[in-house]
Amino acid sequence: MENQFNTKIKALQCDMGSEYKPFTLIANSHGIQMRYTCPYTSQQNGRAERKHRHIVETGLTLLAQAQMPLHYSLEAFQTATYLINRMPMLVLHDSTPLFQLYHTELDYSSLQPFGCACYPCLKPYSNHKFSFHSQQCVFLGYSSQEKGFKCLSSSGCLYLSRHVVFDPLVFPFATGFLHRKQVFDDGATVPLIINSSDFNSISPLVSAVNPAHASSPRSVPPEPPLTSSPHLVSDSSSQSIEHNTEHSDASLSSTGLPSVPAVNAHPWSFGLKVGYKSPNTHLLGF
Numbered sequence: 328m329e330n331q332f333n334t335k336i337k338a339l340q341c342d343m344g345s346e347y348k349p350f351t352l353i354a355n356s357h358g359i360q361m362r363y364t365c366p367y368t369s370q371q372n373g374r375a376e377r378k379h380r381h382i383v384e385t386g387l388t389l390l391a392q393a394q395m396p397l398h399y400s401l402e403a404f405q406t407a408t409y410l411i412n413r414m415p416m417l418v419l420h421d422s423t424p425l426f427q428l429y430h431t432e433l434d435y436s437s438l439q440p441f442g443c444a445c446y447p448c449l450k451p452y453s454n455h456k457f458s459f460h461s462q463q464c465v466f467l468g469y470s471s472q473e474k475g476f477k478c479l480s481s482s483g484c485l486y487l488s489r490h491v492v493f494d495p496l497v498f499p500f501a502t503g504f505l506h507r508k509q510v511f512d513d514g515a516t517v518p519l520i521i522n523s524s525d526f527n528s529i530s531p532l533v534s535a536v537n538p539a540h541a542s543s544p545r546s547v548p549p550e551p552p553l554t555s556s557p558h559l560v561s562d563s564s565s566q567s568i569e570h571n572t573e574h575s576d577a578s579l580s581s582t583g584l585p586s587v588p589a590v591n592a593h594p595w596s597f598g599l600k601v602g603y604k605s606p607n608t609h610l611l612g613f
Contacts, residue, residue, distance in 0.1 A: 393442020406468035
């Protein structure tokens with residue numbers, strides 16, 4: 328306040344919250360008077376409470392429009408504060424708070440819908456010359472210290488870039504955006520696709536499994552043993568089965584059942600056949 332607006336703080340009114348305790352010593356050393364409200368009497372600090380409600384409701388509206396989870400409430404509330412400071416207010420006679428503080432005209436050309444699709448320039452971040460120069464990201468608001476936009480990629484990386492192309496009509500979280508990872512015993516990870524309509528139903532990307540790390544997951548049910556059935560196959564039926572199979576050398580077991588072909592030993596092949604979903608999944612960004 329002293330450096331930016333050439334004025335001094337004389338008193339500070341708060342609700343005796345724990346976040347104000349470190350500031351109490353600083354305020355007393357500078358001669359700032361601390362005023363506290365009565366316990367459970369938030370109406371004594373009504374202006375601050377109303378502004379908190381305004382910020383929360385605006386942030387939740389941004390999350391609802393973009394269909395984003397509450398994990399991104401911090402970015403939504405920061406963007407809500409950024410927008411509120413640039414909104415005309417009736418108590419300021421259709422002026423904005425920033426204009427009353429700095430007396431400069433505002434530029435609204437950089438405002439974009441929160442959570443919309445954006446394509447930042449990622450060429451400086453690429454490690455290979457054949458890498459794509461951009462990818463679809465989610466717009467997470469404006470930087471408070473740099474003149475740029477915050478962009479979240481599908482892998483969970485947060486990019487800060489000034490050169491961004493926006494698509495205000497597309498919201499990636501509405502159709503499923505982020506990826507999760509399956510963690511194995513040896514530390515290897517496998518990406519898993521997330522469907523925004525059902526976060527519990529996930530399907531592994533088998534092609535992304537590294538053969539060197541093809542160890543079994545932490546909770547894979549054992550293969551059920553082959554038990555004898557009370558309905559044994561007769562010799563005539565077994566012979567017909569033997570002639571109809573592709574392998575002419577298929578033989579019958581001692582119980583009369585045809586020999587069962589070997590199941591693929593890949594750790595994910597059995598899980599995909601029986602519809603197994605590993606519970607040991609970790610969600611990035613949630």
